[in-house]
Amino acid sequence: MLSKNQIKLIKSLKNKKQRHLNKMFIVEGKKSVSEFINSKYDLHKLFSINISDFNLTNTVQISESELSKISFLTNPKDHLAIFTIPIEKPVNENKLLVGLESINDPGNLGTIIRTCEWFGINDIICSVDSVDCYNPKVVQSAMGSLSRINITYLDLSNFLKSKSIIKYGTFIKGESIFENKIIVDKGILVFGNEANGISDNLRSILDVELTIPRFNSENYPESLNLSNSVGIILSEFSRKFNEKKNL
């Protein structure tokens, strides 16, 4: 049974300010909830139409119609959990990092988190104006990977200036990722906003300007989807790094 205060709290967590004031966010669906339970994240409360799935003490049994009242999904699932937003961990600069400037679309950020985990990235660094990683749509599209990837919001320009690691940026024009021969196991790969790319300010701090070559003779499309670009570049970096390791 849901209390009015619980409904009010959950609904408020759709809002970024409320999430960070309460230090709480929502995860939905058995699979994702289970991955967060098995991670560094602390469960605050679980609302479940099937409490035997987890058998935890801080669980509230709810009905399907109660779930549909509180769910952020078009098709509510079985479980809705409130987790505590943890304190940010320090960035591990001895591995390859992904930096995101002013990323806007929650679905993109979620997919990028999932893809980063696939390619062994542990840290994603976002400029402070980027979409919040605890936004329900980010959590949803990251499909559990958010529970294992460290995401840090900071002044990206200051961070880049203060670090003596190699800084790659991705642009519509630049050196082909296939022709760039530098093979690194540390450094940062920076991606810009969906519509505007990397800002001039950030661009001036970067060491290498990379591009994914277009394999057609037209000038279309103008760009690739942001999360697709991240996937393609991480894949190419991983391929080269692995080939070097096996030499």
Next chain:
Amino acid sequence: MLSKNQIKLIKSLKNKKQRHLNKMFIVEGKKSVSEFINSKYDLHKLFSINISDFNLTNTVQISESELSKISFLTNPKDHLAIFTIPIEKPVNENKLLVGLESINDPGNLGTIIRTCEWFGINDIICSVDSVDCYNPKVVQSAMGSLSRINITYLDLSNFLKSKSIIKYGTFIKGESIFENKIIVDKGILVFGNEANGISDNLRSILDVELTIPRFNSENYPESLNLSNSVGIILSEFSRKFNEKKNL
């Protein structure tokens, strides 16, 4: 000024059956509308808050509030156009094809269309139960690329059986795309449904089972986002093909 019948027609085009009965679909936003006008597609009618942008005869000047009534977008833009659904063109089997089985998510299909164009794919073949490429969300996320890519809906299993081209499928486990040395300029790359992958029926027809290797020591995430997988594999095929061409 919008007529009641026009509003009714436009709203009906959110529905797949109505789109195909009327042989019409909606494109929104100056950039996309302009790309469709400059393509093989026939403009049926343009509804515009700024008719001087295009200066076409079959344009209806509308107000911003009228646009917000008919737009499928959360943030309506400037133009909404009705285009005619063309007759499907024959598939060009002498180039690399992309095949999609039971693809479900309109955003994924749109992104795949855009990414396919980037990598020079001309034909995408979808199983008949795949999401309709004239779905407004597909048109939106394809960002104009739909106007230049040929999409054919057919019985994918029969198509594959009847063609003597090399058939690649993409799976969670298979031969690494980086280790597979076959370099082709024709053939078909098949991708399965977002949740279930390629069906057993289709799998039995394929020649090569490929995978994108996971570059971490965990079993997470279980999979990559579908459009990201398409991007990574097309990128790797293009890289190899280009290296061979330059030898």
